[in-house]
Amino acid sequence: MPSAPLFSLCELCSARKPFLRRPKTGQKICQFCFFHVFETEIHNTIVAASLFYPGERVAIGASGGKDSTVLAHVMKTLNERYNYGVEFILLSVDEGIRGYRDDSLETVKRNKDQYSLPLEIVSYHDLYDGWSMDNIVAQIGKKNNCTYCGVFRRQALDRGAQKLGINHVLTGHNADDMAETVLMNILRGDTARLDRCTEIITQSAESPIKRSKPLKYAYEKEIVLYAHYKKLDYFSTECTYSPEAFRGTARALIKNLETVRTSAIIDIIHSGETFSLQRHGGRNHAKKLVAGACERCGYISSNKLCKACVLLDGLNAGKAAMQIKLEDSEPAESTGETFVRKQLESLSF
Amino acid sequence: MTAQLCKRCSATESVVVSRKEPFCRSCFERYLRGKERKQMTPYKVTYPSRTSPPTQPARLLLALSLGSSSLALLEMLLEHLRDQMETHRGATGFTIVAVHVDCSPILSYNRDPKAVIQELQKEFSELCTFETVSIDEFLQDQELLGTFTHLDLETYSFSQCGELASRSVKSDILDKIRDRTAKQDFLFSIIHNLLVRSARSHNSSHILFGDSMSRLAERVLSLTSKGRGAAVSSSIADNIICKNGIAQLYPMREIMRAEAEAYVAMQDFSQYVITPTQRPPTILRMMTIDDLLVNYFTDIEAGFPSIVSTVVRTADKLKDTTAESNSVCALCGVKCLAEPERWLKEITVSKPALEGESLEPTETSAQHSDKPILCYGCLVATNSSSFTWPRSSKDEILRQYEL
Numbered sequence: 001m002p003s004a005p006l007f008s009l010c011e012l013c014s015a016r017k018p019f020l021r022r023p024k025t026g027q028k029i030c031q032f033c034f035f036h037v038f039e040t041e042i043h044n045t046i047v048a049a050s051l052f053y054p055g056e057r058v059a060i061g062a063s064g065g066k067d068s069t070v071l072a073h074v075m076k077t078l079n080e081r082y083n084y085g086v087e088f089i090l091l092s093v094d095e096g097i098r099g100y101r102d103d104s105l106e107t108v109k110r111n112k113d114q115y116s117l118p119l120e121i122v123s124y125h126d127l128y129d130g131w132s133m134d135n136i137v138a139q140i141g142k143k144n145n146c147t148y149c150g151v152f153r154r155q156a157l158d159r160g161a162q163k164l165g166i167n168h169v170l171t172g173h174n175a176d177d178m179a180e181t182v183l184m185n186i187l188r189g190d191t192a193r194l195d196r197c198t199e200i201i202t203q204s205a206e207s208p209i210k211r212s213k214p215l216k217y218a219y220e221k222e223i224v225l226y227a228h229y230k231k232l233d234y235f236s237t238e239c240t241y242s243p244e245a246f247r248g249t250a251r252a253l254i255k256n257l258e259t260v261r262t263s264a265i266i267d268i269i270h271s272g273e274t275f276s277l278q279r280h281g282g283r284n285h286a287k288k289l290v291a292g293a294c295e296r297c298g299y300i301s302s303n304k305l306c307k308a309c310v311l312l313d314g315l316n317a318g319k320a321a322m323q324i325k326l327e328d329s330e331p332a333e334s335t336g337e338t339f340v341r342k343q344l345e346s347l348s349f
Numbered sequence: 350m351t352a353q354l355c356k357r358c359s360a361t362e363s364v365v366v367s368r369k370e371p372f373c374r375s376c377f378e379r380y381l382r383g384k385e386r387k388q389m390t391p392y393k394v395t396y397p398s399r400t401s402p403p404t405q406p407a408r409l410l411l412a413l414s415l416g417s418s419s420l421a422l423l424e425m426l427l428e429h430l431r432d433q434m435e436t437h438r439g440a441t442g443f444t445i446v447a448v449h450v451d452c453s454p455i456l457s458y459n460r461d462p463k464a465v466i467q468e469l470q471k472e473f474s475e476l477c478t479f480e481t482v483s484i485d486e487f488l489q490d491q492e493l494l495g496t497f498t499h500l501d502l503e504t505y506s507f508s509q510c511g512e513l514a515s516r517s518v519k520s521d522i523l524d525k526i527r528d529r530t531a532k533q534d535f536l537f538s539i540i541h542n543l544l545v546r547s548a549r550s551h552n553s554s555h556i557l558f559g560d561s562m563s564r565l566a567e568r569v570l571s572l573t574s575k576g577r578g579a580a581v582s583s584s585i586a587d588n589i590i591c592k593n594g595i596a597q598l599y600p601m602r603e604i605m606r607a608e609a610e611a612y613v614a615m616q617d618f619s620q621y622v623i624t625p626t627q628r629p630p631t632i633l634r635m636m637t638i639d640d641l642l643v644n645y646f647t648d649i650e651a652g653f654p655s656i657v658s659t660v661v662r663t664a665d666k667l668k669d670t671t672a673e674s675n676s677v678c679a680l681c682g683v684k685c686l687a688e689p690e691r692w693l694k695e696i697t698v699s700k701p702a703l704e705g706e707s708l709e710p711t712e713t714s715a716q717h718s719d720k721p722i723l724c725y726g727c728l729v730a731t732n733s734s735s736f737t738w739p740r741s742s743k744d745e746i747l748r749q750y751e752l
Contacts, residue, residue: 010701012699012700012701012702013701013702014701015701024697025697025699027699032702033701033702035702036698036700036701036702037697037698037699037700037702040698040700041695041696041697041698044695044696044698045695045696048695182573183570183573185663186569186570186573186660186663186664187656187659187660188659189659189660189662189663190663191663191666194663194667195667217696245652246653249645249648249649253641253645256633256641256645257574257638257641259633259634260530260633260634260636260637260638260641261528261530261574261575261638261729263576263729264574264575264638266576266693266696266697267574267575267576267725267726267729268573268574268576268578270576270578270689270692270725271572271573271574271575271576271577271578271579271581272573272578273578274578274579274670274671274686275578275581275667275670276667276668276670277666277667277668278666278667278668
């Protein structure tokens with residue numbers, strides 16, 4: 001390995017001592033330059049996509065994790081530095097996962113004071129007939145629970161935003177997440193999403209609220225470094241309900257690709273941005289969704305019932321079935337452990 | 350334990366299990382050849398009507414790398430030709446020229462490729478012609494180098510290469526590139542260009558590539574990972590005109606790598622397979638992106654067996670977004686979208702934080718003045734280093750074209 005020269009200086013400013021090796025480029029740079037390039041890149045992304053207009057009220061989806069904490073911090077900084085004239089509000093969703101969300105929400109509450117931004121919390125429990133994620137997992141098990149959480153969270157964020165009278169929510173998706181999505185869509189053959197998954201602003205017939213991802217080109221590692229050196233207050237525990245195994249393999253692949261070539265993550269995003277499907281306006285066009293309202297909850301939906309209400313029906317039906325089963329069943333001794341023991345005792349070998 | 354019976358004929362013991370199905374030898378051969386013949390349907394023997402002029406069978410160029418997959422394709426094509434001759438009284442729907450680009454000046458193999466080609470020629474001369482092209486011919490061909498030269502010749506610094514005859518791809522191109530993945534990319538590009546040149550000289554309309562479905566899936570992900578996503582569609586689709594009016598065809602696109610290997614072993618073609626003596630690296634940092642993806646698919650196929658075909662089918666649905674573009678990459682020669690460098694600069698700022706600096710991004714107007722156009726993939730591969738693709742010197746061009 002070549003030894004570093006004794007007099008090494010920051011590769012960007014050539015004035016200060018290098019402080020870290022930049023994950024995105026491998027350049028040895030000083031802390032000051034790191035903050036500068038990290039923030040400027042996000043600013044460039046915002047300007048290139050014309051994300052905001054002056055006077056806009058925008059919600060920042062805040063989970064208390066590193067991505068959303070950095071997002072809130074950088075948005076506040078850039079808003080002041082470049083005079084975007086945007087009013088930011090923190091918006092959190094309480095999924096009701098004990099040992100994870102309750103702690104991270106405490107972080108968001110501290111962020112609220114640190115950045116002096118208003119905070120709004122919407123909870124699954126209040127929105128969905130008392131169903132929190134802990135209750136859902138207790139009923140359906142640990143498999144596929146991300147489906148419920150995904151649908152519910154999307155709607156919860158929208159409802160929170162609507163409550164605040166806001167049409168634009170920012171999410172903390174970073175470059176690694178984007179690259180992972182591109183690869184996942186290829187590996188799964190999800191052509192419907194493949195050519196649109198890298199768009200910075202997503203707007204669909206199924207959601208009244210515009211979403212955007214200002215951190216889409218920011219490396220996860222740089223977000224961690226930024227949060228660490230800026231001494232930001234964030235919560236770093238992963239969700240206790242682990243994600244599906246297949247996504248894990250895509251994530252591992254991205255990390256390996258990044259080791260082989262540091263630029264791999266943005267290279268994948270670049271590829272994703274050039275993807276375009278062959279049949280545009282053809283068969284897909286005919287199936288274009290017509291936005292209506294859910295008959296039950298009034299949320300925007302192209303079907304009679306919105307996805308969340310369909311899932312809730314399933315959950316409630318399951319709950320009822322379970323109760324009936326319990327009432328019908330024999331006295332306590334014939335269920336559970338006692339029952340199994342009795343069955344075993346009656347066996348002869 | 351007794352061996353399972355072949356599921357297709359239910360008469361013979363199976364010798365191979367493929368896609369969870371046990372096959373006997375003859376059913377397996379039939380199964381794979383059927384897949385090859387499906388792709389080769391346009392090359393049936395045709396009988397023109399009396400009034401129409403007589404037609405010649407299509408002349409196809411087979412890119413023969415001497416790996417399992419391309420040798421399996423060679424065997425299948427030879428078998429296909431034998432069948433056609435038998436059924437149609439000596440007539441065939443196509444003829445083949447098998448061309449091997451000899452990379453032995455760069456990589457060492459367990460066998461001398463030239464000797465293998467000679468053996469093949471001796472064995473199958475009545476059905477097919479074989480040819481070896483040295484990789485270094487790339488640097489000796491003015492016209493070929495010319496295709497890589499940007500139109501506006503005056504503005505470029507010409508190559509510092511040595512004399513024409515002493516040029517080698519290894520020392521003049523590959524050794525100048527640091528990045529392993531980029532090295533592999535450029536080698537691939539050179540081989541591809543030599544094949545296109547051969548196809549032109551043999552008047553072939555199509556080049557047949559022996560890439561298996563597994564290999565195509567790896568290509569899709571590797572192109573994506575290298576930022577060459579715009580080229581995915583044109584790289585793996587059939588009948589795409591690659592260059593100079595020559596189209597590409599992948600007859601093995603429905604056959605898995607393991608199947609091709611089993612097939613080659615069955616046909617006693619294993620003797621012709623050449624393998625590099627240097628094993629692929631096992632340390633992550635030493636790997637190329639392609640090495641990594643080969644490993645990824647090998648690992649994941651066990652848990653998710655349909656993934657390879659899913660990836661290839663997904664890529665088939667992509668549109669070639671570069672088709673209408675006028676820009677051509679000065680390094681790899683593919684059509685590219687405009688201004689990848691600007692995109693990269695916006696999101697990878699490399700300006701220092703200076704006190705009292707203007708915080709508004711400054712437009713750099715000199716960006717597209719004297720630099721050749723590079724596609725995003727090549728831009729990343731060369732990482733804005735001083736690497737220049739060797740070009741014909743001005744004198745050489747003058748000597749050739751000035752009257």
